[in-house]
Amino acid sequence: MEKMWYYILAYAFLTIAFENPCLAQMSLATDQTALLSLKQHIISDPSGLLSTNWTNSSSVCSWIGVSCSSRHHRVSALNLSYMNLSGTIPPQLGRLSFLVSLNLTSNHFSGALPHELSFLHRLKFITLRRNNFTGVVSPLFGQLPKLERLDFRNNSFTGSIPKSLSNLTNLQFLGISFNSLSGEIPKELGKLQNLQTLAIEFNHLSGAIPSEIFNMSKLVNIALTGNELNGSLPADI
Structure with missing residues (x-):
């Protein structure tokens, strides 16, 4: 009887593994591979921080800018702010399935953001301020249910503000100022009842x-300056 249950459980495990290969393969080694892919996409590292520190000879949890959770022993935070790095973001970064915080503030990253970042369902904070990112703000960011801070200020994003951002019911800070966004402000943003700061100034919104x-x-802070908005404000603002 015990042997039968053993085979049943073994079969169930293998079934889950084959149907969900990502779940079966995710590990700290997966996180390391993802970060090494990011390293390969760095074309300028003036201080040599990543080139000398991010190596296979040390644990990924000891790498500069990397923090791991004590509970799961997986990469939970990546902070490469103010490192003067240049490069692009590879899709492999979406494999950091335990990532809670991503901070790339004040670098020279460029190119479009890979849609794989929408796989980071534990993400609470994403700060990409002061870089050279281009392309649109993907509607897929509306699929990050735990997101509390989305800061894309001072980049070169184009397109419109996605209506799907209204799905981020935990969002407290939305910053997309100083880009080249156009179109209207989605009325759906009014659903963000936890939002404290809405910073969308200096775009081409109309x-x-x-x-x-x-x-x-x-809502405590709202910044709309430097757009092409019209109409009037509510009398009871």
């Missing part, structure tokens, strides 16, 4: 300011 924006009870 149309009226949706009244729904002013129904967000926790």
